Amino acid sequence: MxxxxxxxxxxxxxxxxxxxxxxxxxxxxxxxxxxxxxxxxxxxxxxxxxxxxxxxxxxxxxxxxxxxxxxxxxxxxxxxxxxxxxxxxxxxxxxxxxxxxxxxxxxxxxxxxxxxxxxxxxxxxxxxxxxxxxxEPNAPEQGAFDWRDSVMAFVFVDRFLDADPSNNCAVPGADPAGQYKGGDWKGVTQKINEGYFTQLGVNTLWLTVPVKNSTVGGLGSDGRIYSAFHGYWPVDLERYESCFGTQQDLVDLVNAAHAKGVQVLFDFAMVHVHASSALYAQHPDWFWPLAFNGGQCVCDDGSVCPWNSQGQRCWFTDYLPHWNYTVAAAREYTVKQAVRILEETGADGFRLDAIKHVDNAWLLLLRAEVEKLAATRHPRPRMYFVGETYDFGNRDYLKSFVDPKTKLDGQFDFPLRMQVLESIIARRAPMTALRDLVLSNDTFYGPNALMSPWIGNHDLGRVIHMAEDMPMWNSGYADGKDRAFNNPPTLPAYRRPFERIANAFTFLLTSPGVPLLYYGDDIGLPGGGDPDNRRFMQWSGLSVDQQWLHSRVAALGALRKEHPALRRGTRTVLTATSETFVYAMSDGTETLYVAINRGDVEETVSGLPAKSLRDLLNAESVSGPAVRVPARGARVLSE
Ligand SMILES: [Ca+2]
Structure with missing residues (x-):
């Protein structure tokens, strides 16, 4: 080195x-x-x-x-x-x-x-x-944001807050669930200034794609017409999305965020453009042909391969031409636009959509060019890239994209999400299985990698329903689309699912990495699969259970902020049973102990220090080494 x-x-x-x-x-x-x-x-x-x-x-x-x-x-x-x-x-x-x-x-x-x-x-x-x-070369400097301290919220701009009806869009014929709903950058700025994110302990925002999207509808696989409210159908990478506001609105948002110590990441859709894009008309050679190899997918090595294969490069659907980044000009064009967006707005990095469908050469070029931009900022920051590789099981594959020097800083931790879902939320696997994964997972992705642990996102049914007494879907792989339009789920009217989600957030917010909060999961927002998992944010009329969960997430966010050991520390597993999991987080200065009981009866956990301990989460005093943890409860203990 x-x-x-x-x-x-x-x-x-x-x-x-x-x-x-x-x-x-x-x-x-x-x-x-x-x-x-x-x-x-x-x-x-x-x-x-x-x-x-x-x-x-x-x-x-x-x-x-x-x-x-x-x-x-x-x-x-x-x-x-x-x-x-x-x-x-x-x-x-x-x-x-x-x-x-x-x-x-x-x-x-x-x-x-x-x-x-x-x-x-x-x-x-x-x-x-x-x-x-x-x-190390190109190291971020003292005084710049330390990404080990990041807690991220995914803000779905169109579905968050409409602060400016004058920019609202509508696509003729779109299904109401797939139509623009008016949320905008001014709405996000308003919530930043009100301290909504800070109060939750969130100091990083992931915002939906900021560039101009298709103004015509697209036919979903369910036969319904959708607008591009999600931002994943870009037509012009050189213009900002007018349905969300002006370029100045976006700059104002980033400035307001930075004034509150909040970083901003943009979703970047570099996999494809919408077929109505002038780019596709002007540069057909920059895209893979739709009928490539008889309409099937092409993989990295040029072979024909099935949909969702590793390194697959086929169109997602017949109106989304897939970039061909083996063409240098195509690579250079999109990277140039990505860097310009960071320059113009002052934003801090990217969430990179479906990165496994993009040639490695593109990612290497993006990192190299963004490092040049970082060198112009003072103090030199770490520009954070988090990737989406939709794979719940293959950690080696996720890791192959992670190298903070040349590629991604981290990925959304899909394998960990699956285990948190099965062990804590849906309770179909023992807590010992979560322990077994955690034992190797914290250091699996290499030096300075910062993975993002999460439980909910915009591609899966809302996680609150997996925490119901009878989980709504039988598999962690289920996308929930069976309930997207047909019998859409309603808010659970009892406390237990909210307690289980609080337990999952207890785990996320006492784990290393960049924990993710999908907007609305702090209030158990209900919803089936896409697009029902993208309902407009609920700002009033919260049930007592929703208010309880929100305050619990805020308390955990505050604990993480106050105690560096919870975010920068090293985890030591203490004990685990089918129902409980106990671990210590230590940064060499302080050690905190986390005890989670996912079961429906009180449990006594062991392995804690034999002394009086303070439960910071519940403001109680207990005595180790064996401590009782309430049903569906957790403790965060300090000596
Ligand atoms: Ca609006």
């Missing part, structure tokens, strides 16, 4: 554990190194760690460990210095390193000078820190 020259700490306070305020900024008490100078955010720092082994009569000693991807197989030869063998390795600031010494190329030994061993029997040096560190 190439590193920039040493950044020497001028003041000791900037070299030790740096205290971050809840909004990600540096605490006022942290001295600046010198006027105008900045330094990189902690996850992008590396320490030069020295390892020593007291020499006897060895002919060679190597350092092996997890300090590098190939550190266990290649290793670092140690050199003899006086009575010691000595080697150096670059270790992530604040991270832990496991290692052993390989003597004479045959004998593995732990470090006799370090008694700390891992479960696997390796020596462990915990939480490595250093006064002099190096910064």
């Amino acid at each position: 190439r590193l920039t020259p040493l950044v020497l700490c001028v003041l000791f306070a900037a070299c030790g554990p740096v205290t971050q305020s809840a909004d990600g900024g540096v605490d006022a008490g942290t001295p600046e190194t010198d006027a105008g100078a900045t330094t990189c955010q902690e996850p992008y720092r590396r320490c030069d760690a020295e390892f020593r082994f007291r020499a006897l009569d060895e002919s060679s000693v190597q350092l092996r460990g997890d300090f590098a991807a190939d550190g266990w197989t290649v290793g670092v030869p140690m050199t003899r210095q006086g009575s010691d063998w000595v080697a150096h390795a670059s270790v992530g600031f604040g991270s832990s390193v496991e290692y052993k010494f390989l003597i004479n190329n045959s004998l593995w030994v732990t470090d006799p000078a370090n008694l700390k061993l891992s479960a696997g029997g390796n020596s462990v040096r915990e939480s490595v820190r250093c006064e002099a560190f190096t910064c």
